[in-house]
Amino acid sequence: xxxxxxxxxxxxxxxxxxxxxxxxxxxxxxxxxxxxxxxxxxxxxxxxxxxxxxxxxxxxxxxxxxxxxxxxxxxxxxxxxxxxxxxxxxxxxxxxxxxxxxxxxxxxxxxxxxxxxxxxxxxxxxxxxxxxxxxxxxxxxxxxxxxxxxxxxxxxxxxxxxxxxxxxxxxxxxxxxxxxxxxxxxxxxxxxxxxxxxxxxxxxxxxxxxxxxxxxxxxxxxxxxxxxxxxxxxxxxxxx
Amino acid sequence: xxxxxxxxxxxxxxxxxxxxxxxxxxxxxxxxxxxxxxxxxxxxxxxxxxxxxxxxxxxxxxxxxxxxxxxxxxxxxxxxxxxxxxxxxxxxxxxxxxxxxxxxxxxxxxxxxxxxxxxxxxxxxxxxxxxxxxxxxxxxxxxxxxxxxxxxxxxxxxxxxxxxxxxxxxxxxxxxxxxxxxxxxxxxxxxxxxx
Numbered sequence: 001x002x003x004x005x006x007x008x009x010x011x012x013x014x015x016x017x018x019x020x021x022x023x024x025x026x027x028x029x030x031x032x033x034x035x036x037x038x039x040x041x042x043x044x045x046x047x048x049x050x051x052x053x054x055x056x057x058x059x060x061x062x063x064x065x066x067x068x069x070x071x072x073x074x075x076x077x078x079x080x081x082x083x084x085x086x087x088x089x090x091x092x093x094x095x096x097x098x099x100x101x102x103x104x105x106x107x108x109x110x111x112x113x114x115x116x117x118x119x120x121x122x123x124x125x126x127x128x129x130x131x132x133x134x135x136x137x138x139x140x141x142x143x144x145x146x147x148x149x150x151x152x153x154x155x156x157x158x159x160x161x162x163x164x165x166x167x168x169x170x171x172x173x174x175x176x177x178x179x180x181x182x183x184x185x186x187x188x189x190x191x192x193x194x195x196x197x198x199x200x201x202x203x204x205x206x207x208x209x210x211x212x213x214x215x216x217x218x219x220x221x222x223x224x225x226x227x228x229x230x231x232x233x234x235x236x237x238x239x240x
Numbered sequence: 241x242x243x244x245x246x247x248x249x250x251x252x253x254x255x256x257x258x259x260x261x262x263x264x265x266x267x268x269x270x271x272x273x274x275x276x277x278x279x280x281x282x283x284x285x286x287x288x289x290x291x292x293x294x295x296x297x298x299x300x301x302x303x304x305x306x307x308x309x310x311x312x313x314x315x316x317x318x319x320x321x322x323x324x325x326x327x328x329x330x331x332x333x334x335x336x337x338x339x340x341x342x343x344x345x346x347x348x349x350x351x352x353x354x355x356x357x358x359x360x361x362x363x364x365x366x367x368x369x370x371x372x373x374x375x376x377x378x379x380x381x382x383x384x385x386x387x388x389x390x391x392x393x394x395x396x397x398x399x400x401x402x403x404x405x406x407x408x409x410x411x412x413x414x415x416x417x418x419x420x421x422x423x424x425x426x427x428x429x430x431x432x433x434x435x
Contacts, residue, residue: 002423002426002427003423006423022359022360022363025363025366025367026362026363026366032366032367032370033370035367035370036367036370036371036375037430037433038426039367039371040371040375040376040379041379041394041426041429041430042397042398043376043398044376044379044380044383044398045383045394045395045397045398045399046398046399046400047376047380047398048380048383048391048395048398049395049396049398049399050303052395053269053303054296054299054300054303057270057273057299057302058295058299060270060273060274061273061277061295061299064274064277
């Protein structure tokens with residue numbers, strides 16, 4: 001009887017056999033019971049198959065979870081490193097955004113300190129004072145000539161070296177200025193020596209400057225508490 | 241690196257694997273299970289259900305999908321991921337509703353198979369009266385009384401394997417031999433059932 005049911009279900013019967021089978025189902029209680037058994041047996045086995053597969057998937061789930069748990073440590077490391085990089089970038093961005101540009105700071109310093117140089121008001125006519133007056137009258141080239149004349153006579157005159165360098169900087173003769181400031185920074189017996197700081201300032205203005213050198217100079221100013229120390233701190237932060 | 245990318249497993253590979261036989265089929269099903277495993281975590285966040293509950297629903301989803309592929313009810317109109325996610329979402333929503341209203345179970349047995357639904361109404365009514373969930377539970381217990389080979393064979397039959405595939409998997413010489421053996425197993429089950 002089971003085979004007959006199966007043939008019907010698998011559509012292996014002719015149309016008339018099908019109709020005959022369906023009519024038989026209405027009258028033959030045994031056949032109907034057998035049919036119900038067949039169906040229920042099929043569903044029961046299907047469910048068993050599904051339950052077995054579910055159990056297998058559950059095992060797989062545990063395996064995947066264990067594997068993921070094993071990955072937690074490297075994941076934490078990776079996340080940590082990524083977070084640090086983001087923080088560092090954020091900090092750098094914050095500083096960059098909130099700090100005035102190095103060039104602006106340098107310009108401000110030059111404007112505030114190298115626009116007018118200190119002159120003695122006693123009508124002294126020595127060459128240095130004449131050069132300074134010319135400088136303050138914005139006659140920079142003439143002032144430069146005076147300072148260089150003094151250096152011709154006395155090449156270790158620290159005041160003349162300093163002002164010759166400042167004038168060269170104002171005249172945008174950066175290489176010349178750097179030369180004077182280097183010479184100034186080498187002077188050992190000065191109470192206060194701004195040579196390194198001025199050299200760094202000039203290098204900043206000379207955009208092609210070696211960044212490492214600028215940083216090295218600024219750091220030297222800061223570390224040795226040289227003249228220009230507080231400005232050097234501002235410059236080094238903005239100088240990236 | 242696995243952190244940012246999942247292993248590629250194309251829809252075509254999955255579909256072909258599911259309709260293949262034996263080890264390839266199982267392997268593909270397992271890979272499919274693993275491939276969309278993250279649905280479970282998504283559901284715990286989105287539907288606020290426990291991970292175990294989400295995992296159970298996910299397994300049901302995979303099984304339903306496999307069944308749909310085998311019975312050709314999956315027409316491939318959407319991507320496999322979309323289709324699976326839709327089934328899974330529906331199951332999650334049903335589960336939440338069931339919890340809220342205590343109504344019918346999502347996992348309820350569906351004894352009326354497609355081919356019975358296509359029968360004439362009179363015959364269908366008679367069968368509906370004879371079929372019940374309780375009887376299926378009883379039968380499941382009786383199946384355990386059968387020998388291992390019979391159990392394997394009937395399970396494969398329940399899962400929709402043809403006699404020729406059963407013969408191949410279980411080492412019978414021909415599909416006819418497998419069929420005869422299967423029907424004998426069913427007879428044996430009937431005997432246990434009637435006792």
